[in-house]
Amino acid sequence: MSTHTLSALRQLKLPGMAHALQSQLEQVGTYEGLAFTERLALLVEQERLSREQHKQERLIRQARFKLTACVPDIDYQHPRNLKPAQIARLAQSDWINRGQNLLVTGPCGSGKTYLACALGHNACLHGYSVRYYRLSRLLLELTQAKADGSYHKQLKQLAKIQLLIIDDWGLEPLTLAHRNDLMEIMDDRHGQTSTLVLSQLPTDQWYTSIGDNTLADAILDRLMHNAHRLPLKGESMRKVLGQLTEDEHLG
Known part of the structure; x- marks a missing residue:
């Protein structure tokens, strides 16, 4: 299930969420106490930060x-x-x-x-x-x-x-x-x-x-x-x- 979800996130071009989910899966003890909505919020925030960073890199390169x-x-x-x-x-x-x-x-x-x-x-x-x-x-x-x-x-x-x-x-x-x-x-x-x-x-x-x-x-x-x-x-x-x-x- 986890492997399928990670693959689907990458196919949907959500690498930030995929990377964050991979971290949550590898560090179970760190995240197991969080509610589902809190863990989802972390995934979404990581995707936002990833996109912002890529946009900045693109703009700098194009300049x-x-x-x-x-x-x-x-x-x-x-x-x-x-x-x-x-x-x-x-x-x-x-x-x-x-x-x-x-x-x-x-x-x-x-x-x-x-x-x-x-x-x-x-x-x-x-x-x-x-x-x-x-x-x-x-x-x-x-x-x-x-x-x-x-x-x-x-x-x-x-x-x-x-x-x-x-x-x-x-x-x-x-x-x-x-x-x-x-x-x-x-x-x-x-x-x-x-x-x-x-x-x-x-x-x-x-x-x-x-x-x-x-x-x-x-x-x-x-x-x-x-x-x-x-x-x-x-x-x-x-x-x-x-x-x-x-x-x-x-x-």
């Missing part, structure tokens, strides 16, 4: 983060205008639920990408869909999509992502086609889903970097409206962390 990062490992020791209270509020993910944006600026090496990946990872743990792109790769994918006829499908998929992370904003000049692509993306996402943008340029230089007054107005109006901002400062963390002390050189 394609550049770095493995998490909120508890964010470094606050280096002076870069980053406060734990700010991150704690962002980690609650309420801004994503409201479809608000986050703009992170700062010099090269200030930890922008790590911070974004950590917040993205945290969003996955809260059940939000996330996708990381470097801007150049995103625009390249859209250019290829135009060539193979999947452009509109690609735009619809981007619009559904609850947190879209765009790195290296303003690093390379934009063509007219690229500006139009960004306009399509921002228009689809405005007020519906959240976009996290990372740039070495301060936000007051983004208008010029886009290169077209009309499209710059339209893109930035949608991106910056009701957006949270994190302007990072200070010396490159890569440079600081990469410096060896005199003792380390001698050792």
Whole structure:
């Protein structure tokens, strides 16, 4: 009977319940004092936890983060205008639920990408869909999509992502086609889903970097409206962390 039940649970795609039932069968003394409803509740809870864990793993895998990062490992020791209270509020993910944006600026090496990946990872743990792109790769994918006829499908998929992370904003000049692509993306996402943008340029230089007054107005109006901002400062963390002390050189 037990073997048949375990097999049936697995066939019904209830592996969490099957695993929990197996534990109950192997640890009779631990569970024999519980009522039937209590033991059933434990099985159901294990299935719920198992599904939640699998969903989180799937979301993290689909996000394609550049770095493995998490909120508890964010470094606050280096002076870069980053406060734990700010991150704690962002980690609650309420801004994503409201479809608000986050703009992170700062010099090269200030930890922008790590911070974004950590917040993205945290969003996955809260059940939000996330996708990381470097801007150049995103625009390249859209250019290829135009060539193979999947452009509109690609735009619809981007619009559904609850947190879209765009790195290296303003690093390379934009063509007219690229500006139009960004306009399509921002228009689809405005007020519906959240976009996290990372740039070495301060936000007051983004208008010029886009290169077209009309499209710059339209893109930035949608991106910056009701957006949270994190302007990072200070010396490159890569440079600081990469410096060896005199003792380390001698050792």
